[in-house]
Amino acid sequence: MPVGYRQLPPLSEIPGIRLAAVAAGIRYQGRDDLVVMELAAGSRAAAVFTRNAFCAAPVVVAREHLHRAMPRYLLINSGNANAGTGEAGLAAARDCCQALAGLAGCDAAQVLPFSTGVIGQQLPLERVRSALPAALSALSASAWAPVAEAIKTTDTVAKGVSRQLQIDGRSVTVTGIAKGAGMIRPDMATMLAYLATDAKVEAESLRACLQAAVARSFNRITVDGDTSTNDACVLVATGAAGGAEVSRAHPDYPALCEVVAQVCERLAELIVRDAEGATKFVTVEVSGGADSRECLQVAYAVAQSPLVKTALFASDPNWGRILAAVGRAGLQDLDVSRVEIFLDEVCIVHRGGVAPEYREADGQRVMDQEEIRIDIRLGRGSARERVWTSDLSHDYVRINAEYRS
Amino acid sequence: MPVGYRQLPPLSEIPGIRLAAVAAGIRYQGRDDLVVMELAAGSRAAAVFTRNAFCAAPVVVAREHLHRAMPRYLLINSGNANAGTGEAGLAAARDCCQALAGLAGCDAAQVLPFSTGVIGQQLPLERVRSALPAALSALSASAWAPVAEAIKTTDTVAKGVSRQLQIDGRSVTVTGIAKGAGMIRPDMATMLAYLATDAKVEAESLRACLQAAVARSFNRITVDGDTSTNDACVLVATGAAGGAEVSRAHPDYPALCEVVAQVCERLAELIVRDAEGATKFVTVEVSGGADSRECLQVAYAVAQSPLVKTALFASDPNWGRILAAVGRAGLQDLDVSRVEIFLDEVCIVHRGGVAPEYREADGQRVMDQEEIRIDIRLGRGSARERVWTSDLSHDYVRINAEYRS
Numbered sequence: 001m002p003v004g005y006r007q008l009p010p011l012s013e014i015p016g017i018r019l020a021a022v023a024a025g026i027r028y029q030g031r032d033d034l035v036v037m038e039l040a041a042g043s044r045a046a047a048v049f050t051r052n053a054f055c056a057a058p059v060v061v062a063r064e065h066l067h068r069a070m071p072r073y074l075l076i077n078s079g080n081a082n083a084g085t086g087e088a089g090l091a092a093a094r095d096c097c098q099a100l101a102g103l104a105g106c107d108a109a110q111v112l113p114f115s116t117g118v119i120g121q122q123l124p125l126e127r128v129r130s131a132l133p134a135a136l137s138a139l140s141a142s143a144w145a146p147v148a149e150a151i152k153t154t155d156t157v158a159k160g161v162s163r164q165l166q167i168d169g170r171s172v173t174v175t176g177i178a179k180g181a182g183m184i185r186p187d188m189a190t191m192l193a194y195l196a197t198d199a200k201v202e203a204e205s206l207r208a209c210l211q212a213a214v215a216r217s218f219n220r221i222t223v224d225g226d227t228s229t230n231d232a233c234v235l236v237a238t239g240a241a242g243g244a245e246v247s248r249a250h251p252d253y254p255a256l257c258e259v260v261a262q263v264c265e266r267l268a269e270l271i272v273r274d275a276e277g278a279t280k281f282v283t284v285e286v287s288g289g290a291d292s293r294e295c296l297q298v299a300y301a302v303a304q305s306p307l308v309k310t311a312l313f314a315s316d317p318n319w320g321r322i323l324a325a326v327g328r329a330g331l332q333d334l335d336v337s338r339v340e341i342f343l344d345e346v347c348i349v350h351r352g353g354v355a356p357e358y359r360e361a362d363g364q365r366v367m368d369q370e371e372i373r374i375d376i377r378l379g380r381g382s383a384r385e386r387v388w389t390s391d392l393s394h395d396y397v398r399i400n401a402e403y404r405s
Numbered sequence: 406m407p408v409g410y411r412q413l414p415p416l417s418e419i420p421g422i423r424l425a426a427v428a429a430g431i432r433y434q435g436r437d438d439l440v441v442m443e444l445a446a447g448s449r450a451a452a453v454f455t456r457n458a459f460c461a462a463p464v465v466v467a468r469e470h471l472h473r474a475m476p477r478y479l480l481i482n483s484g485n486a487n488a489g490t491g492e493a494g495l496a497a498a499r500d501c502c503q504a505l506a507g508l509a510g511c512d513a514a515q516v517l518p519f520s521t522g523v524i525g526q527q528l529p530l531e532r533v534r535s536a537l538p539a540a541l542s543a544l545s546a547s548a549w550a551p552v553a554e555a556i557k558t559t560d561t562v563a564k565g566v567s568r569q570l571q572i573d574g575r576s577v578t579v580t581g582i583a584k585g586a587g588m589i590r591p592d593m594a595t596m597l598a599y600l601a602t603d604a605k606v607e608a609e610s611l612r613a614c615l616q617a618a619v620a621r622s623f624n625r626i627t628v629d630g631d632t633s634t635n636d637a638c639v640l641v642a643t644g645a646a647g648g649a650e651v652s653r654a655h656p657d658y659p660a661l662c663e664v665v666a667q668v669c670e671r672l673a674e675l676i677v678r679d680a681e682g683a684t685k686f687v688t689v690e691v692s693g694g695a696d697s698r699e700c701l702q703v704a705y706a707v708a709q710s711p712l713v714k715t716a717l718f719a720s721d722p723n724w725g726r727i728l729a730a731v732g733r734a735g736l737q738d739l740d741v742s743r744v745e746i747f748l749d750e751v752c753i754v755h756r757g758g759v760a761p762e763y764r765e766a767d768g769q770r771v772m773d774q775e776e777i778r779i780d781i782r783l784g785r786g787s788a789r790e791r792v793w794t795s796d797l798s799h800d801y802v803r804i805n806a807e808y809r810s
Contacts, residue, residue, distance in 0.1 A: 053739040054732030054757065084728050086758025119725025120759050306711070306797075310805035320524025323489050327459030334458040352459065353491025354525050392711075397799050400715035 002157055002274035003281040003370050003390070011144040012162035012173045014196040016040035016238025020138035021150035024131035026124055027079025027117055032150035034128060036100065036135040037074040037194065043238045045071045046207040047112070048214050050231035056083035057093040057123075058113040059230060065097065069109040074234065075100050076192065077128060078151050078179070079117040081230050092123040099129045103136055116179065116192055116230050117153055148177040151192055154399060155181045159270040165259045167252040172199040172241045174259050178233075178267035181276050191218060193233040193267055199256060200239030202247035209257045210235040217264035221272050221388045222303050235260065272388040277395030280312050281371045284387045288338075288378040294331055295385035298376060301329035309392030312372065317363025319348040326376060338379030343372065407562055407679035408686040408775050408795070416549040417567035417578045419601040421445035421643025425543035426555035429536035431529055432484025432522055437555035439533060441505065441540040442479040442599065448643045450476045451612040452517070453619050455636035461488035462498040462528075463518040464635060470502065474514040479639065480505050481597065482533060483556050483584070484522040486635050497528040504534045508541055521584065521597055521635050522558055553582040556597055559804060560586045564675040570664045572657040577604040577646045579664050583638075583672035586681050596623060598638040598672055604661060605644030607652035614662045615640040622669035626677050626793045627708050640665065677793040682800030685717050686776045689792045693743075693783040699736055700790035703781060706734035714797030717777065722768025724753040731781060743784030748777065 017039060021032035039045065047066055049059050065071065075096055082089045097111035104111075115123065148158035160177040180191030201209070214233055239245075246253055273281050284303045289295035302308055305325040311318040322341055327334070336352035343366040347355040366372060422444060426437035444450065452471055454464050470476065480501055487494045502516035509516075520528065553563035565582040585596030606614070619638055644650075651658055678686050689708045694700035707713055710730040716723040727746055732739070746754035748771040753763050771777060 052729060052732035053736065054728050054741050054744075081725070084725050084754070084758055086756065089758065119723075119729065306801070307805055310802055313802065314806035316806070318524075320486070320489050323459050324457060324524065327457035329458075331458065336459050339459075349489065351491065353489055353494065392802060394799055394802050396711070397715055397718065397797060397802055400712055401719035401721070 002270070003278055005157065005270055005273045008145055008148055008158040008160050011148070011160045011175050011177070012164070013141040013144070014173055014175050014238060015198045015240035016043060017196045017236065018139040018141050019143045019147050020135045020140065021143060021146040022131050022135045022138060024077065024127045026077050026127055032146060033078045034131050034135060035076040035147050035150050036132070036139065037076070037147070038139055039072055039074070039236050040238045040240060041072070043070070043236050044201060044203050044206050045234060045236045046210040047232060047234045048210060054084065056081050056115060056230040057085055057089035058082055058115045059232065060090060061093040061097065062112040062114065062232065065109045065112055069107055071112050072106045072110040073100055073104060074112050074114065074194065076114040076151055077123070078153055080115060080121055080123050081117045081119045082115040082123040083230055084120040085122055088122055092125045095125055096123070096128050100132055103132055112234070114192055114230070114232055116151065144175060144177060151177070151179040153179065153181070154276055155179050155274055157274055159267055159274065161263055161266040163259045163263055165255050167199055167241070167246060167256060168243045170241055170243050172197055174263050176263040176267050178271060180271040181274050191231045191233070191271060193218065193264070195234065195260065195263055196236040196238065197260070198238050198241040200241065200243060200245045201237040201256070202245050205247045205253060206235060206237050208248065209260050212257060213261035213264040216261055217268040220386065221268045222300060233264070269388060272390055275390035276399045277393040277397070278390035279370070279393055280391040282312060282389050282391065283373045284376070284389060285373060285384070286376045286378065287384040288380060289383040289385070290381035292383045292385055295383050296387070297331065298326055298329045298378065299385050299387040301325045302374060302376070303387045303389035306392055309389070312367070312391035313393045315364070315367040317343065317348070317360060317367045319343070319363065322374060323349055334378070335380065340377040340379065342375040343367065407675070408683055410562065410675055410678045413550055413553055413563040413565050416553070416565045416580050416582070417569070418546040418549070419578055419580050419643060420546070420603045420645035421448060422601045422641065423544040423546050424548045424552050425540045425545065426548060426551040427536050427540045427543060429482065429532045431482050431532055437551060438483045439536050439540060440479070440481040440552050440555050441537070441544065442481070442552070443544050444477055444479070444641050445643050445645060446477070448475070448641055449606060449608050449611050450639060450641045451615040452637060452639045453615060459489065461486050461520060461635040462490055462494035463487055463520045464637065465495060466498040466502065467517040467519065467637065470514045470517055474512055476517050477511045477515040478505055478509060479517050479519065479599065481519040481556055482528070483558055485520060485526055485528050486522045486524045487520040487528040488635055489525040490527055493527055497530045500530055501528070501533050505537055508537055517639070519597055519635070519637055521556065549580060549582060556582070556584040558584065558586070559681055560584050560679055562679055564672055564679065566668055566671040568664045568668055570660050572604055572646070572651060572661060573648045575646055575648050577602055579668050581668040581672050583676060585676040586679050596636045596638070596676060598623065598669070600639065600665060600668055601641040601643065602665070603643050603646040605646065605648060605650045606642040606661070607650050610652045610658060611640060611642055613653065614665050617662060618666035618669040621666055622673040625791065626673045627705060638669070674793060677795055680795035681804045682798040682802070683795035684775070684798055685796040687717060687794050687796065688778045689781070689794060690778060690789070691781045691783065692789040693785060694788040694790070695786035697788045697790055700788050701792070702736065703731055703734045703783065704790050704792040706730045707779060707781065708792045708794035711797055714794070717772070717796035718798045720769070720772040722748065722753070722765060722772045724748070724768065727779060728754055739783070740785065745782040745784070747780040748772065
């Protein structure tokens with residue numbers, strides 16, 4: 001079970017979006033694994049994709065299509081990543097788009113394909129194709145919850161959130177769903193996230209809004225330091241709420257960006273809470289850095305340290321491992337005598353050594369919690385960064401030794 | 406048990422070196438945990454230390470002493486790292502040196518202290534002091550094996566090797582011992598290594614010899630990507646073999662450097678073979694890189710990927726995870742269509758996708774072995790690097806969730 005998250009909350013419909021999940025039998029039996037999402041004509045979409053050089057075939061095709069046309073459909077499958085599949089995989093991704101476009105009466109470039117699951121196996125194209133008519137006839141505005149279920153792989157629970165805000169006095173909604181539990185690290189991960197709003201947003205402003213939101217959410221989490229081949233995050237603005245188009249100059253644009261970022265942050269947080277084998281949800285805060293880059297360097301050195309993560313799993317206040325990870329993060333001329341480290345409010349390291357007032361019982365009390373904050377103060381500047389991570393448990397090894405991702 | 410290594414081989418004595426291991430009860434009961442190594446007058450010593458900014462008190466003191474005087478004694482304890490211990494820890498490291506110097510009749514700066522074990526607890530100074538007289542009276546030329554045992558922490562087996570070579574027609578010996586099984590990664594690790602030779606070597610040439618050897622051995626291994634606070638590697642040349650002093654210009658200097666490097670490589674290899682929880686010994690070879698730096702970047706991305714390491718543990722030929730790790734290593738403009746990946750001799754990735762002739766049974770056959778070579782060919786240059794690593798097993802998590810390092 002995820003740390004501090006039990007089930008999908010009610011998700012708000014987004015006028016202009018209809019969606020459906022069906023069972024195509026791509027890899028799983030007895031569950032939905034294929035999703036079609038229809039965007040009303042005139043919708044704008046922005047997307048960010050994995051930076052992995054071996055990006056999957058659907059990522060290549062989605063990037064290409066997004067460049068060529070205004071998307072009308074997103075086509076998502078779980079169970080097969082269509083990655084490492086060479087020319088055949090590219091052809092399969094294109095064929096899926098063509099098949100959906102043929103049935104829906106649009107151009108193939110108006111379909112964006114997404115896949116998540118096992119790497120290196122050819123996509124069973126016929127199963128996708130056969131399931132498309134059923135998906136199209138099932139399209140409805142209310143299917144966010146079954147869609148959030150259908151995109152899961154090793155996720156134990158579906159992830160989503162809705163938020164409202166006012167633009168020009170009209171109420172608009174942002175709903176987002178995501179999947180991902182392993183192969184997670186900054187620069188996107190085995191992670192798919194879809195956000196939609198009924199706000200009407202100018203194209204370039206929509207892209208900027210998404211990029212800023214991803215930077216402070218999905219690019220600030222790590223489970224295992226691995227970046228997948230298939231990551232994608234899409235933000236659709238249907239414009240169905242009406243009103244004037246929102247661009248950067250609009251007074252409510254910052255509020256929209258803030259809500260989109262909050263939705264992304266919540267989804268990113270849920271991914272870490274549901275991390276493979278996770279028993280802890282850990283916030284690593286680094287402040288007092290000379291710049292953001294070095295704060296992140298320290299935060300990731302701690303958040304990705306297998307020794308820190310196994311100590312977290314054991315609820316062991318073994319702060320020496322945190323100190324060692326800070327020390328090896330590679331900061332130039334780090335003056336350790338200025339470094340302070342706290343577990344929640346408990347000061348464990350002061351002036352480079354164990355704090356004189358530190359008592360093991362205090363550290364133990366914090367480590368016994370499910371949610372832990374590691375607060376590192378570098379004492380050399382005013383930059384600050386925050387990263388979320390999980391612990392490294394027996395179940396992480398079991399899941400990844402048994403499952404083919 | 407380590408992968409492909411059962412027990413310490415016979416180690417050759419080094420004229421000019423006497424050593425002893427005794428039980429001081431620092432942390433462990435019923436085993437030796439304190440070592441004194443005596444270097445004959447006129448011995449030269451070179452050392453490299455951890456680059457962790459939070460380096461341990463004995464590292465600070467050893468660096469200082471090495472700078473000030475010709476060492477006559479090494480004093481090593483296991484069970485307590487004397488790291489993160491602030492001013493009190495520094496005082497304790499100095500006091501130990503002073504105590505040994507007083508008994509042995511040398512200057513305190515001629516004693517180099519080393520500690521390995523739990524971080525953040527004060528060294529039990531009285532126990533060290535009380536055990537010193539027994540250690541000094543037990544000094545003998547033949548105690549290499551008990552000393553290799555005494556420096557162990559989570560190591561399951563003592564590690565050492567001896568090699569001979571000829572210098573100016575005289576036979577000289579290099580013997581090395583090491584400890585380390587976790588918190589291991591390039592730039593030194595929770596690793597102590599001591600090498601001695603009876604060759605007579607000029608000081609600067611000895612340093613260069615050690616640095617080159619460490620670069621191609623201890624700095625080319627990773628278990629968990631963590632660099633410890635206490636790493637040290639020392640090379641002593643007693644000169645007891647006689648003959649002219651060897652400096653860089655000497656015709657046999659390259660041969661000496663090669664043998665010292667081979668001893669370091671063997672010790673580095675044994676550390677990985679005995680890595681915490683290891684069931685596999687894995688060689689990651691990257692060739693065809695534009696330079697050495699990018700080969701190492703790819704090699705470590707693969708060697709430190711928890712997903713690759715859990716697949717290795719499961720003997721699962723899940724090559725997609727290797728491909729994903731190569732893709733996220735951050736190489737500029739990597740042309741994936743030129744990348745080839747082999748498991749031993751089996752080609753799994755060709756032109757960026759699964760090789761047409763690849764059969765799962767072939768990959769499985771390689772993965773079933775205890776020793777596996779992952780061979781990555783980047784196709785963009787002539788640089789080449791090799792890194793050794795282990796898998797990520799249930800036992801790694803168990804050991805590190807239970808043990809306080």
